[in-house]
Structure formats: C-alpha cells, structure tokens
Amino acid sequence: xxxxxxxxxxxxxxxxxxxxxxxxxxxxxxxxxxxxxxxxxxxxxxxxxxxxxxxxxxxxxxxxxxxxxxxxxxxxxxxxxxxxxxxxxxxxxxxxxxxxxxxxxxxxxxxxxxxxxxxxxxxxxxxxxxxxxxxxxxxxxxxxxxxxxxxxxxxxxxxxxxxxxxxxxxxxxxxxxxxxxxxxxxxxxxxxxxxxxxxxxxxxxxxxxxx
Amino acid sequence: xxxxxxxxxxxxxxxxxxxxxxxxxxxxxxxxxxxxxxxxxxxxxxxxxxxxxxxxxxxxxxxxxxxxxxxxxxxxxxxxxxxxxxxxxxxxxxxxxxxxxxxxxxxxxxxxxxxxxxxxxxxxxxxxxxxxxxxxxxxxxxxxxxxxxxxxxxxxxxxxxxxxxxxxxxxxxxxxxxxxxxxxxxxxxxxxxxxxxxxxxxxxxxxxxxxxxxxxxxxxxxxxxxxxxxxxxxxxxxxxxxxxxxxxxxxxxxxxxxxxxxxxxxxxxxxxxxxxxxxxxxxxxxxxxxxxxxxxxxxxxxxxxxxxxxxxxxxxxxxxxxxxxxxxxxxxxxxxxxxxxxxxxxxxxxxxxxxxxxxxxxxxxxxxxxxxxxxxxxxxxxxxxxxxxxxxxxxxxxxxxxxxxxxxxxxxxxxxxxx
Numbered sequence: 001x002x003x004x005x006x007x008x009x010x011x012x013x014x015x016x017x018x019x020x021x022x023x024x025x026x027x028x029x030x031x032x033x034x035x036x037x038x039x040x041x042x043x044x045x046x047x048x049x050x051x052x053x054x055x056x057x058x059x060x061x062x063x064x065x066x067x068x069x070x071x072x073x074x075x076x077x078x079x080x081x082x083x084x085x086x087x088x089x090x091x092x093x094x095x096x097x098x099x100x101x102x103x104x105x106x107x108x109x110x111x112x113x114x115x116x117x118x119x120x121x122x123x124x125x126x127x128x129x130x131x132x133x134x135x136x137x138x139x140x141x142x143x144x145x146x147x148x149x150x151x152x153x154x155x156x157x158x159x160x161x162x163x164x165x166x167x168x169x170x171x172x173x174x175x176x177x178x179x180x181x182x183x184x185x186x187x188x189x190x191x192x193x194x195x196x197x198x199x200x201x202x203x204x205x206x207x208x209x210x211x
Numbered sequence: 212x213x214x215x216x217x218x219x220x221x222x223x224x225x226x227x228x229x230x231x232x233x234x235x236x237x238x239x240x241x242x243x244x245x246x247x248x249x250x251x252x253x254x255x256x257x258x259x260x261x262x263x264x265x266x267x268x269x270x271x272x273x274x275x276x277x278x279x280x281x282x283x284x285x286x287x288x289x290x291x292x293x294x295x296x297x298x299x300x301x302x303x304x305x306x307x308x309x310x311x312x313x314x315x316x317x318x319x320x321x322x323x324x325x326x327x328x329x330x331x332x333x334x335x336x337x338x339x340x341x342x343x344x345x346x347x348x349x350x351x352x353x354x355x356x357x358x359x360x361x362x363x364x365x366x367x368x369x370x371x372x373x374x375x376x377x378x379x380x381x382x383x384x385x386x387x388x389x390x391x392x393x394x395x396x397x398x399x400x401x402x403x404x405x406x407x408x409x410x411x412x413x414x415x416x417x418x419x420x421x422x423x424x425x426x427x428x429x430x431x432x433x434x435x436x437x438x439x440x441x442x443x444x445x446x447x448x449x450x451x452x453x454x455x456x457x458x459x460x461x462x463x464x465x466x467x468x469x470x471x472x473x474x475x476x477x478x479x480x481x482x483x484x485x486x487x488x489x490x491x492x493x494x495x496x497x498x499x500x501x502x503x504x505x506x507x508x509x510x511x512x513x514x515x516x517x518x519x520x521x522x523x524x525x526x527x528x529x530x531x532x533x534x535x536x537x538x539x540x541x542x543x544x545x546x547x548x549x550x551x552x553x554x555x556x557x558x559x560x561x562x563x564x565x566x567x568x569x570x571x572x573x574x575x576x577x578x579x580x581x582x583x584x585x586x587x588x589x590x591x592x593x594x595x596x597x598x599x600x601x602x603x604x605x606x607x608x609x610x611x612x613x614x615x616x617x618x619x620x621x622x623x624x625x626x627x628x629x630x
Contacts, residue, residue, distance in 0.1 A: 025399070025400050025402070026349075026350065026400060028342065028346050028349050028350060028400060029340040029341060029342040029346050029400065030340065030341055031338060031339065031340065031341070032331050032332075032333055032339040032340055032341045036331070036341065037331070037333045037339060040331060040413075040469070040470050041333060041470075041472065042419075043411060043413070043421060043472060043478055043480075044478075045474070045476065045478050045479070046479055047476070049474075081288065082288040083288055093490060093494040093496075093605075094492065094493065094494045096604075098490055098605050100485055100490075105485060105496075106484055106485045107479060107484050107498075108479050108484065110479070111479050111480060111481050111484050111485065112481075114421075114478070114480060114481070115480070115481040118418075118419035118421070119317070119318065119417070119418050119419050119481075122289070122292070122318070123291075123318070123417065125318065125417040125418070125419060126419070168494060168495050168496055169484075169488065169495070169496050169497075169498045170495050170496070170497055170498070171497070171498065171499060172497050172498075172499055172500045172501070172502075173497055174497075174500065174502065174504060174609075175504065175590055176601045176602075177593035177597040177598050177600070177601045177602075178590065178591060178593065179591055182585070182589050182591065185541075185585075185591065186550070187541070187549070187550045187551075188548075188549045188550070189548065189549065190547055190548055190549065190550070191546070191547055191548050192548075193630070194545070194546035194547065194548065194579060194629050194630060195629060195630040196579075196617060196627045196628070196629055196630075197627075197628050197629060197630055198371040198372045198627060198628035199372055199617075199625060199626075199627050200372040200373055200374060200375045200514075200625060200626035200627065201375070201625055203372075203373055205283075205285065205373060205374065206283075206374050206375040206376060206379060206514075207281065207282075207283055207284065207379075
C-alpha cells in the first residue's frame with residue numbers, strides 16, 4: 001500500500017514536470033535589443049503610438065509628391081490611368097463607383113502614415129524620411145480639403161486630425177443572409193420555373209488560353 | 212471562350228487513353244471502327260525511358276503542361292501587386308500541389324536567404340526575442356491541414372456573372388498541410404504582459420504587409436509555419452516563414468513573416484481599413500470581417516472542364532467553411548428545382564477543403580448545376596441574391612454565394628445566374 005502511494009506520487013511528479021516543460025520557456029532565441037527593435041518597429045497606431053519625431057508642410061509635401069508620387073497618383077492625387085486615386089470621392093460610397101480615399105473612406109490618418117512609410121513609393125519602400133512622410137501626408141490632407149494650404153503636420157498635432165469617415169465603420173455582422181430554420185431548406189419541387197438572368201458571355205472578359 | 216472549350220475538349224480526349232474510347236463506343240457515337248489505330252505497341256513500350264534523377268526535382272508529365280496558375284491581366288495595374296488563380300478544375304482530392312497554389316502579392320515575391328532571416332517578437336512581452344530559422348525548428352512542432360482563401364475570392368462576381376471558369380471565379384483558394392510552431396508556444400517564450408490583447412504580424416517583403424490579429428485567435432490555432440505539404444514553403448507562399456490563421460481571410464496569413472508586435476489595441480492598418488473592409492449599400496463599412504463563411508463550387512463540369520460524353524458521369528467539387536467542418540453538400544442539376552446530397556469523399560477536416568462527388572446520368576439535355584454547402588455550425592451557403600439583399604453590390608469581399616454553371620447540349624458550360 002505504501003509502495004503504491006509512493007509510485008503514484010512519483011507518477012504525479014513526473015506528470016507535473018512534463019506539463020511544466022510545455023508551459024515554461026524553453027530558452028530558445030536571444031533577447032532583441034532596443035536598438036534592433038527600433039530598426040524594424042515602424043508601425044503607427046491611431047492613438048499616435050509609433051509616430052516618429054518630425055514635421056512637414058503642405059508646401060514641402062507638394063514638391064516631394066510631385067517628384068516621388070505623382071507619376072502614378074497624378075499631380076493632384078487624381079490617379080494616372082488605373083493607379084489609385086488619393087483625393088476626393090466624398091459622397092461616392094453609396095454610388096455605383098465608390099472612390100475610397102483618406103478624405104472619403106479611410107478611418108484613421110495613422111493608417112496612411114504607417115502605409116506610406118513602410119510600402120511607398122511602390123518598389124522603393126522605406127526610402128522616405130519621417131519629415132518627408134509628414135510632408136506628403138500634409139499635402140494629401142490639403143488635396144482632400146482637410147488642411148489649409150499653409151498647414152503643417154507634426155508629431156505633436158497629428159492625432160488632432162480626424163478623418164471624416166471614421167464613424168461609418170461597424171463590426172462584423174455575420175453570419176447574415178441565413179434561412180430562419182435549417183429545416184426549411186427545400187430539397188424537391190422547390191421551383192416551377194427557372195430563368196437565366198445573367199451570363200458571363202455577355203461581358204466576354206475571361207482571358208483566353210493564349211493570353 | 213468557345214475556342215478554349217474546344218481545345219480543352221480535344222486535349223482531354225487525347226489524354227483520356229482507353230476510358231474515353233470505351234465510353235464513346237458504348238454510346239455508339241464515334242470510333243467504333245477505329246480501334247486498330249488506337250491499340251498498338253507504342254515507342255514507350257519498347258525503348259528505355261529516362262534514367263533516375265533525370266529530373267532531380269520531379270515535374271508533371273509534359274502532357275499536363277496546360278495545368279497552370281493563370282492571372283487576369285486587366286484586374287490589377289501591376290503584376291507585382293496582383294493575383295494568380297489555382298486551376299481548381301484540373302485538381303482532385305482536397306489538397307493543392309504547392310506549385311499550383313494561387314498567389315497574391317502586394318510588392319512582388321521576396322527572395323529571402325533563410326540564413327539571414329530573423330523573426331522578432333516585441334511590444335507587450337516580458338522579453339523581446341529574436342529567432343533564427345534554426346531556433347524555430349528546435350521548438351515543439353505542429354502539423355495541420357488548412358484552406359487559405361482570399362477574402363476577394365469571387366469578388367468580381369458581386370454585380371453579376373463575369374468570368375468563365377471556376378479557376379477565375381473561385382481559384383483564390385488552396386489547401387495544404389502546414390508544419391511549424393504553434394504561435395502560442397512562441398508567445399509563451401516571450402511572455403505576454405497582462406494587457407496584451409492584439410498582435411501585429413509583419414512581412415519582410417517590399418509591402419511590409421501588416422495586419423491586426425486578436426489575441427484569442429492567436430492563442431487558439433495559429434501557426435508560424437516553415438513547411439507546406441512536407442517541403443519548405445515556396446517563395447511565393449512566404450519562404451522561409453509565414454503565419455497560418457485557419458479559417459480566416461488569406462490576407463492575414465502574413466508571408467515572409469519577420470516580426471510580431473504585441474499590443475493592447477488594433478493597428479487599423481491599410482489592409483484592414485482601406486482594403487478588406489466590406490462597404491454596405493448604406494455607405495457604412497464592416498471591419499474585422501475575418502472569418503471565411505461556408506462556400507462551395509462545382510469544379511467539373513465547369514466552363515474550363517466541359518462534359519465530353521453522354522451517359523454516366525461524375526460531378527465533382529469543393530466545399531469549405533472557416534467556421535469548422537463541412538457537414539453536407541447539396542447539388543442540383545435543374546437550377547434548384549430538386550436537390551440531392553453529394554458524397555463527401557476523403558477526409559472531412561476542420562477548416563479544410565472537402566471534396567464532393569455526385570454520379571449522374573447525362574442525356575445530353577442542358578443543365579443548370581449548383582452546389583450548396585452546410586457546415587457543422589448549421590451555416591447554410593446563401594445565394595448571391597440573398598447576399599446582395601443584405602450587403603448591396605459594393606462589398607467586393609466575402610462573396611460566398613451559390614455558383615451556377617449552365618451546361619449546354621454540347622457539354623460546354625457557362626457562368627450564369629438564374630431566377
């Protein structure tokens with residue numbers, strides 16, 4: 001009996017040890033230094049966390065935009081060809097052709113800073129300085145009638161700029177478009193007549209095999 | 212389109228070997244007297260074939276050269292920030308070969324030296340860490356299959372039938388087995404602070420892709436993966452490291468994963484605010500629409516895979532749900548007048564593609580074929596019109612409506628919508 005208890009106790013302690021192994025740190029990897037984190041940690045949040053020191057004016061932004069952005073986005077953010085439009089689009093969200101700009105759709109200004117700094121110009125990512133990024137964004141605010149032509153965007157005044165469409169975002173509403181009762185799913189004689197209402201052939205936009 | 216169908220028909224006939232011949236003969240249509248020219252001793256029956264390691268890394272038969280990822284050039288302004296589509300109509304079973312998995316890049320394919328690659332975890336952790344690839348492979352390992360679907364899959368079909376082929380309408384999906392380290396294990400190694408509620412994975416590509424993921428999901432079933440279908444990730448799938456977020460939209464599965472920041476609130480990145488938000492008819496927009504709802508598509512017959520022969524045929528397709536397992540697939544051949552349950556063939560796994568079959572007899576009359584998926588939560592795949600009624604026409608994302616193919620008398624199929 002005593003032996004049994006001892007064995008049980010041993011088993012328990014082994015079990016506890018093995019579960020401890022899966023929950024505890026394994027000592028793999030090394031500590032990231034603050035200097036190393038700073039090199040990669042460029043993300044910016046709506047509350048301003050991550051914004052670097054810096055500033056830029058609409059006037060400076062216009063010059064930088066013309067040099068580094070306008071070849072795709074157009075001098076006034078109107079978009080060359082099919083490249084993204086960056087200005088305007090107000091009152092288009094319920095139309096057949098919604099134009100989604102920071103003025104018409106984007107909820108937060110920080111999103112644009114984060115994106116421009118990490119991914120623009122296309123193919124030359126992370127080449128813009130913080131000041132250049134502030135200046136480009138000041139110019140974009142101006143193009144969207146959200147800043148005067150003598151305005152300046154800085155780390156300090158950044159979070160005071162609210163984008164007009166922030167309040168239009170809602171959380172996920174799904175599951176939606178569901179039958180009220182699964183048992184209502186019809187399996188036979190569900191319709192008497194079926195008509196074709198739309199055809200892909202009418203558009204003829206599918207690439208051919210030789211494309 | 213008819214030339215595509217015609218070529219597909221000819222190629223398929225040549226590759227079908229004896230099966231096609233027998234079927235044709237049995238219906239009494241063609242080639243009953245041509246047997247002698249088809250049954251003979253071929254060259255490959257007499258001379259030696261290629262030696263071993265002729266292809267040190269094997270490739271498909273030259274007769275399968277038409278099985279390719281395809282793009283739709285007019286969709287995007289550049290081909291570096293673009294998409295290619297999985298040829299679903301050429302595949303069977305529930306897994307996708309690595310080289311045929313659809314691609315979606317935002318700044319081209321990064322070519323990364325795994326020796327130089329690092330994964331950093333920083334933010335609200337006790338100990339910010341840096342891992343090498345060798346470090347990651349010393350952690351306890353996990354394997355699982357999962358489908359990955361782009362939230363914009365079928366997005367071109369919101370306003371009506373547009374593209375002729377399930378490759379184009381439904382091909383932004385693949386399903387492979389992943390090997391990697393549970394994200395929970397890595398976060399545990401760094402030690403989460405009590406206010407840690409969100410993660411931001413970030414890619415090492417020139418788009419620096421970043422998304423916000425709630426902690427509950429991160430600790431549930433996410434994986435930091437280095438292998439797919441047993442071999443290293445392909446460069447276009449994020450070599451050497453990607454995030455796996457089972458059941459959730461593909462954009463969150465950050466490729467070329469280099470960093471995970473832990474925070475107390477979401478970042479509202481470009482890809483979760485200006486993109487991948489669902490614009491409703493009233494101008495409001497749903498955000499954080501992560502789950503991929505239940506969906507299905509008939510892959511054969513379909514516009515790129517016409518019916519060739521009357522008589523007994525196999526209708527085949529794929530079904531899936533980001534909420535769990537597929538429970539049932541219903542198929543109609545007459546535009547929804549009558550439905551029957553298809554056979555779920557092969558393993559039915561959580562958040563995976565599931566293959567279904569329905570044997571049927573084709574008498575040469577036109578058909579309107581559809582499939583409808585029901586998942587284990589009881590979610591029923593809706594019609595496209597039911598979705599439009601709730602969401603309007605500008606949603607772009609999360610179109611999981613029922614697909615209709617119109618199969619004509621000649622066996623060719625077209626993407627249509629019906630009343």
